[in-house]
Amino acid sequence: SVRRLEAMFAARAGVSYAVACNSATSGLVMAAGALDLGEGDEVLVPCMSFHATATALVPWGCVPVFVEVKPDTFCIDAADAAKKITPRTRAIMVVHLGGSPADMDAILALAHWHGLQVIEDCAQSLGARFHGRETGSLGHCGVYSLTETKSITCGEGGVLVTDDMRIARKARLIRNHGEGVVDESWSYDDLVNVVGMNYRLTDLQAALAIAQLEQLDDRNHVREANAEHLAARLSRWPWFVRQSVEPDATPAWFLFKTRYVPAPGMPSRDELVAMLAAEGIPSVAGYTRLLYENPLFARRGPRYGAGTCPRSEAINREFLWFPFLNPPNGRADMDDAADAIEKIFRGTGAL
Secondary structure: OHHHHHHHHHHHHOOOEEEEEOOHHHHHHHHHHHOOOOOOOEEEEEOOOOOHHHHOOHHHOOEEEEEOEOOOOOOEOHHHHHHOOOOOEEEEEEEOHHHOOOOHHHHHHHHHHHOOEEEEEOOOOOOOEEOOEEOOOOOOEEEEEOOOOOOOOOOOOEEEEEOOHHHHHHHHHHHEOOOOOOOOOOOOHHHOOOOOOEOOOOHHHHHHHHHHHOOHHHHHHHHHHHHHHHHHHHOOOOOEEEOOOOOOEEOOOOOEEEEEOOOOOOOOHHHHHHHHHHOOOOOEOOOOOOHHHOHHHHOOOOOOOOOOOHHHHHHHHHEEEEOOOOOOOOHHHHHHHHHHHHHHHHHOOOO
């Protein structure tokens, strides 16, 4: 089942190789090791993501350098990334946040100009496309998530995809104790960084994922319909600024992410979240902290900590997410959320 799942992911992404693993976090660790990133190598990372995007670099001794996100798509800003490249920069980590693809044209041009490798964190973008190509297939390698909250799930799981045979072989080594795929053609340099872990996915998990992968497009169509209906309902109020999509990109919505910019006298973002909860509507007030504010990084000195990416910090203070786009939720559930917001606004005199 694992090999079948890998073949299906490779075919869908249009690449030659896929390596299944027990989580997307493991997949990101595998990706960094397979790209030979090591001690002191700097990796450009968007400041806004789940913490594993950055902590997956730590086992190899890499130094994350945090980059602002764009105010419209909330994905890594290539212009800010360009300003932070140094002679030690070796790679760029791209996150297609919320299922909206990053500007891969700008990222790949920057990477090509500076000789950098590109890892795509596709934990939230399974099925999204850029110029008709699946996210995950545009950089040197991409990593998908199969954990319980994602578009398809087998409880825990992940898949790394790549068109590079060497990256795939090294990822398999890291996944399996450094054993099982080495042959005499591998040189000493080929084996650098091969500290083998146990990141294997089981056949039982793979079987669960296979059945859902076959349904992915249908599932994503439901998510898209829900997102568009909710967006249409919220568009009547100017205080919501929905996450946008790059030209020639096709999103695969994981969460509905919006900025909430209230007028004076209206409920604050945090007050609105609490009021929605009282109405039975789940919502999320952005990230508790941005990646560089985690103590693991913040204690390392002045290049980290609050104020590192002020534009993204301001966006995060406005973030309001709705996590219920997934089937079997439908149009009526989106209406419940919009109706609750309207009730709150009328009750507080905003309307």
